[in-house]
Amino acid sequence: MADLRGGDLSRLRQLNSLTAIRELRGSGPLTLSALAERTGLSRPSMKEVTDELMALGWVEEVPPSPGTMGRPARRYRFRADSGYLVGVDIGGHNIRAALSDLDGEILAETRQPVLPDAPLEERLAAIERAVSGCLALSRTTVEDLWTISVGTIGVIDVEGRVIFSAAVPAWRDLDLAGKLREMFPCQVLIENDSRLAAMAEHRRGVAKGARDVVFLHVGRRMGAGLIIGGRVHRGFGAAAGEISMLPEARWFDAPEHLNTCASVPPGTPPEDAAGHTLAAARDGDPAAIEAVERYVDDLAVGTAAMVLILDPQLVVLGGGFSRSADVLLDRLRERLERTCMRMPEVRASTLGDECVVAGAIDYAVDHLDDRLFTPDRGPLPVSR
Structure with a gap:
């Protein structure tokens, strides 16, 4: 937890907001009383935090369940549908893509065949078609995307450049992150496909x-x-x-x-x-x-x-x-x-063939948590 000095009340409110979001993301809809108990805040303080998060677009009130009698307690949830993530698996023979909400729940998947010796532009076009297919299936637009996370064969440096790829000659010494940023107006993450597959197995599998x-x-x-x-x-x-x-x-x-x-x-x-x-x-x-x-x-x-x-x-x-x-x-x-x-x-x-796209989604969720929901990363942005 960050060190608070000098009565920094705005910083304290931010930390309380981050704590509330983490509880809501991990537990689903919660009442104010339950959320206050989990965060250690008073109920009035929790109400203030919740109101602020609703104004920012991160939290919304959940309607009462059908058939509920009397006046039910208000429940709140994290708005995982306020943005979307895409995971892409760039293989030698297929390009797979999956679209998820901000919690990593996969909502749509597509696949595009491609030959190992396909020219670079053809392979990039297959990536664009795979992502566009996910957007069409989920009825979302490219402007709704927050992050595209890509798993690809080869050795990848920290800047998203493919240093070496024995299986796809056109991939060698390629600034893949730069190419994809030209195609998609959002954050782009690049990682080795086997590492993302291992991540998915560790998060979701055996x-x-x-x-x-x-x-x-x-x-x-x-x-x-x-x-x-x-x-x-x-x-x-x-x-x-x-x-x-x-x-x-x-x-x-x-x-x-x-x-x-x-x-x-x-x-x-x-x-x-x-x-x-x-x-x-x-x-x-x-x-x-x-x-x-x-x-x-x-x-x-x-x-x-x-x-x-x-x-x-x-x-x-x-x-x-x-x-x-x-x-x-x-x-x-x-x-x-x-x-x-x-x-x-x-x-x-x-997980079978889905291991890389699932790992790419998990990788994107991790970066989202680190960039937006970690106390030392600055104030919460307004949800777009």
Whole structure:
């Protein structure tokens, strides 16, 4: 809590307002009495704070429930619908977007296909179409957006520039944040997609409550995100988790075992090949099973290295291939047991392909909290 000096009553009112908003965001509609009890303020003081927050547009009175008898106590809620956030997942083959309210509740989702070797302008246009689709589905406009939070493949610096991207050549040395700010009149946040996926798993998925987690972001390409001490770990140069860059880990080419399996029918689109192999292995196809075994051999090398270094509580198999956890998970456990000094729990993600957009939304909510609802960040703005 900030240090108040010199009888700064305006600062005290701001701190009381922030406390009230946090209680309302965490608990839903509350009466004045309940809000006063939770914040430690008197009821008259709480009424004054609530009136001010309503004038700013952050809080509104909730109508009584239908059928309520007598004169019910007034209830108040945080206006999460006073603005909107968008999370974007920029993958090699798809652009996914999701729109949420200020509390992170997802209201609309869209997807746009794109080729890995698509020119830069084509990929940017796909991003714009994906966001526009969310706006149309939710009947909102671009002026309603407060933040666009983007997860993308590659190493990202603190300014939102893609330093390196092996999967998308057009992405290398790209000021992605700058490009998106030209497209959208709101705050733009850029982060590595695997880290955002790990964040979503920690906030919404099977890693909720775990303090140390290795998140395997596996699909048509391989990545990893690390949770250390309950926080996403970026590393000194924002390159933590890039195990696929180590040739000895065999992660970069590992999906090719599934893509080139003899059991994949001729003419199968490249984006469907791995899924066909995994389904065939589930059905007992010998060639598919052999391809899966080779794939898991490679997956286990990098995973074991991270487990031995971090000693995590949990390993999560996430990303697109988590839909085939019944084929992959036991095989991965068996290989980790051979090499890991202490075997962590190994689970499958329940978020699947939605992990990055969900993490991008959570990342935007965190920045909103830090920028607007943290005592040391200045006065509350008028809700637009």
